[in-house]
Amino acid sequence: xxxxxAPSIGQxxxxxxxxxxxSGWVTIGPACHDLEAAIRKHTGRTHAVLCSSGTAALxxxxxxxxxxxxxxxxxxxxxxxxxxxxxxxxxxxxxxxxEKDTFGLAYVDQPPGTIxxxxxxxxxxxxxxxxxxxxxxxxxxxxxxxxxxxxxxxxVYRDGRRAGKLGDVTIMSFxxxxxxxxxxxxxxxxxxxxxxxxxxxxxxxxxTCDLVRYWATEPGMNMQPSNLNAALALAQLTxxxxxxxxxxxxxxxxxxxFSDIGNPDVFQGSGPHTPAWWLTAVKADHFTRMLPQDLxxxxxxxxxxxxxxxFYPIGYYPHVPNSxxxxxxxxxxxxxxxxxxxxxxxxxxxxxEQVMRAIGQLTGAx
Numbered sequence: 001x002x003x004x005x006a007p008s009i010g011q012x013x014x015x016x017x018x019x020x021x022x023s024g025w026v027t028i029g030p031a032c033h034d035l036e037a038a039i040r041k042h043t044g045r046t047h048a049v050l051c052s053s054g055t056a057a058l059x060x061x062x063x064x065x066x067x068x069x070x071x072x073x074x075x076x077x078x079x080x081x082x083x084x085x086x087x088x089x090x091x092x093x094x095x096x097x098x099e100k101d102t103f104g105l106a107y108v109d110q111p112p113g114t115i116x117x118x119x120x121x122x123x124x125x126x127x128x129x130x131x132x133x134x135x136x137x138x139x140x141x142x143x144x145x146x147x148x149x150x151x152x153x154x155x156v157y158r159d160g161r162r163a164g165k166l167g168d169v170t171i172m173s174f175x176x177x178x179x180x181x182x183x184x185x186x187x188x189x190x191x192x193x194x195x196x197x198x199x200x201x202x203x204x205x206x207x208t209c210d211l212v213r214y215w216a217t218e219p220g221m222n223m224q225p226s227n228l229n230a231a232l233a234l235a236q237l238t239x240x241x242x243x244x245x246x247x248x249x250x251x252x253x254x255x256x257x258f259s260d261i262g263n264p265d266v267f268q269g270s271g272p273h274t275p276a277w278w279l280t281a282v283k284a285d286h287f288t289r290m291l292p293q294d295l296x297x298x299x300x301x302x303x304x305x306x307x308x309x310x311f312y313p314i315g316y317y318p319h320v321p322n323s324x325x326x327x328x329x330x331x332x333x334x335x336x337x338x339x340x341x342x343x344x345x346x347x348x349x350x351x352x353e354q355v356m357r358a359i360g361q362l363t364g365a366x
Contacts, residue, residue: 001304001305001306002303002304002305002306002342002347002351002354002355003306003342003344004177004306004307004308004340004342004343004344005177005278005279005342005343005344006177006344006346007176007177007181007236007344007345007346008239008243008246008344008345008346009181012235012238012239013232013235013236015235016031016231016232016234016235017228017231017232017235019231020227020228020230020231021228023227025227026226026227026228027224027225027226027227028224028225028226028227029227029230030227031227031228031230031231031234032050032225032226032227032230034230034234035050035187035230035233035234035237036048036049036050036187038234038237038238039164039172039187039189039237040189042162042164042237042240043162043163043164043165043170043189044161044162044164044165045164045165045170045189045190045191046190046191046193046196047188047189047190047191047192047193047195047196048187048188048189048196049187049188049189049196049199049200049203050185050186050187050225050230051185051186051187051188051199051203051223051224051225052184052185052186052203052222052223052224052225052226053173053175053184053185053186053223054081054150054171054172054173054174054175054185054186055081055084055085055173055186056186056203056221056223057171057172057173057186057187057188058081058082058085058086058119058146058148058171058186059085059088059089059223060188060199060202060203060223061146061169061171061188061190061195061199062085062086062089062091062117062146063089063198063199063202064169064188064194064195064196064198064199064202065117065144065146065168065169065195067091067116067117067143067144068116068142069113069114069115069116069143070090070091070092070116071091071092071093071094071114071115071116071117072086072091072092072093072094072115072116072117072118072119073094073096073105073108073115073117073118073119073143074086074093074094074095074096074105074118074119074121074314075095075096075097075098075103075104075105075119075121075314075331076095076096076097076098076313076314076315076328076330076331077097077098077103077123077310077311077313077314077328077330077331077334078119078121078123078148078311078314079121079150079311080311080312080314080317082119082121082148082314083095083314083317083320086119087319087320087321091116091117092321093314093320093321094115095313095314095315095320095328096108096328097328097329097330097331098328098330098331099129099330100330101129101269102123102126102127102128102129102269103123103124103126103267103269103334104120104121104122104123104126104128104129105118105120105128105134107133108137113141113142115141115143116143116144117143117144117145117146118134118137118138118143118144118145118146119146119148120134120145120146120147120148120166120167121148121150121151122147122148122149122150122151122152122155122163123151124151124267124269124277124278124279124280124281124340125151125152125155125179125247125275125276125277125278125279126152126155126267126269126273126275127152127155127157127163127273127275129273131157131166131273134167135166135167138167138168144167144168144169145166145167145168145169146167146168146169146170146171147163147164147165147166147167147169147170147171148170148171149163149164149166149170149171149172150171150172150173150175150178150186151173151178151278151279152275152276152278153172153178153179153180153240153243153244153276153278154179154240154241154243154244154276155273155274155275155276156273156274156276157273157274158273158274163276164189165189168190168192168195169188169189169190169192169195170188170189170190171186171187171188171189172186172187172189173185173186174186174187174229174233174236177344178278179236179240179243179244179247179276179278179345180233180236180237180240180243181232181233181236182229182230182232182233182236183228183229183232183233184226184229185225185226185229185230185233201217201218201220202218202219202220202221202223203220203221203222203223203224204220204222204224205220205221205222206218206219206220207220243345244276244277246345246346247276247277247278247343247344247345248275248276248277250277250280250343250344250345250347250352251266251277251280251343253349253352254266254280254282254341254343254352255268257352257353257356258282261287261356261365261366263282263286263287265282265283265286266280266281266282266283267280267281267282267283267338277343278343279340279341279343280340280341280343281310281338281339281340281341282338282339282341283337283338283339284337284338284339285336285337287359287363287365287366288359288362288363288365290362290363291309291336292307292309292310292335292336292337292338292339292340293309295307295339295359295362295363296308296309296339298362299355299358299359299362302358302362303354303358305342305354305355305358306342307339307340307341307342308339308340309335309338309339309340310334310335310337310338310340311331311334311335312335313328313331313332313335314328314331315328341355342355
């Protein structure tokens with residue numbers, strides 16, 4: 001089996017997790033606090049609120065920001081967890097097509113004053129291109145800018161800010177296949193103490209732990225982090241530069257391998273920022289008529305190679321309100337054409353060459 005995105009786990013991770021286990025703290029514990037401190041230092045944020053997942057982090061952020069308008073603008077091409085969090089937070093979802101070179105939002109076609117928040121994801125490790133536009137637009141129109149840096153651990157903006165520092169609030173994920181893996185976990189990052197306080201309270205069943213123990217002033221949910229998961233993520237965060245370098249090397253090898261056969265269309269993004277490749281994707285329509293879903297199924301069943309297609313456009317999901325019949329041409333094109341390749345930090349050149357041979361045998365393209 002050649003996995004899509006297996007993490008790199010070594011002795012350091014084993015030592016951190018074993019120490020957390022022996023500490024007796026299984027749920028919230030010292031590793032959680034240490035991870036929050038490390039993330040604050042890494043991103044330059046003032047506050048970090050660790051929680052159970054990246055989806056939970058976005059849900060908490062959307063509740064905590066208390067938007068002036070209930071509509072949240074999101075790109076059509078992103079993980080469905082984004083739309084789920086918006087809907088579960090009781091807000092109105094506004095879906096908009098993307099910019100073809102970065103897969104992110106590029107403009108606003110909504111009337112000013114109608115959008116309360118904008119969720120700006122990084123895709124596959126590529127940061128949104130025109131961040132100055134979004135910061136200016138949100139400030140001018142009273143909207144909250146939420147950076148979704150779940151796929152961008154280690155990426156750097158052109159002004160030197162690390163992913164995690166853009167806008168009013170950032171959310172990050174430490175799910176098992178992310179560059180910094182915690183098995184699960186997410187975090188809300190902000191410089192606003194009130195947003196941080198509300199997010200922390202609601203992640204603890206609404207309990208006001210600083211006042212009277214087990215006293216709640218409003219409803220919340222149990223979205224608390226695990227000390228064991230935090231220990232794993234903390235070990236990974238100490239290796240961030242190494243892990244980013246390994247993933248970037250895998251990406252560069254994919255670029256070279258496809259360029260060698262005359263197909264340079266590995267997604268590389270554009271813009272002035274420094275990416276940190278989480279996943280690598282290639283435009284499969286340039287060498288086959290097979291849909292990425294069909295090609296990926298054949299690769300796994302015949303060769304044990306894991307791939308995945310691009311995201312389904314958010315507006316395709318039946319649970320997304322007011323989206324049926326909407327068209328998102330660029331996002332739809334990516335779904336039909338994009339094949340995500342094995343991209344984890346443990347993938348070797350030999351395995352990548354095996355993938356190339358398997359694709360060539362299935363498609364007859366080389």
